[in-house]
Amino acid sequence: MTLHTIIPMELVFQGFDSDPEPTHEVKVNGIKMEVVPLAPGMGRIVRLLDCSLNDYLNPELSPGCIIHYGSLNG
Template sequence: MILYTTMPQEVIFPAENSEYEKQRVVAYNGVSLVVQQTEMNSYQIVRNLSTDPAHYLNGEYAPGQTIYLGQ
């Protein structure tokens, strides 16, 4: 089986008790991001999944940035 994806192997085939269990994919302002929850409504961007090059140049969607999602 061959998977053509940009996702790391650990996300597709997660190991038990890994750091990937704390991560999830969200859409923030129309941009797909992998985030990790740090506080109640606060998330830290781990990875940008967008295919638009302009989203990579925008510092708002850079890994390490904090975003706030209302639930």
């Protein structure tokens, strides 16, 4: 792969060698998703795993959004 960019290599590969954040799979309102836990019952969405196609259009379920899953996870 060839990457043509004016961005310094240090910025392009920043964090490449670091360990990824631990994630958990949770189910909220019938939607299975992968989240990074931030606090008990709260996490940041990484990706949707099992949902309908219309759920991808919901801005509240986009990656990076904070979700409260508390006792709703399955």
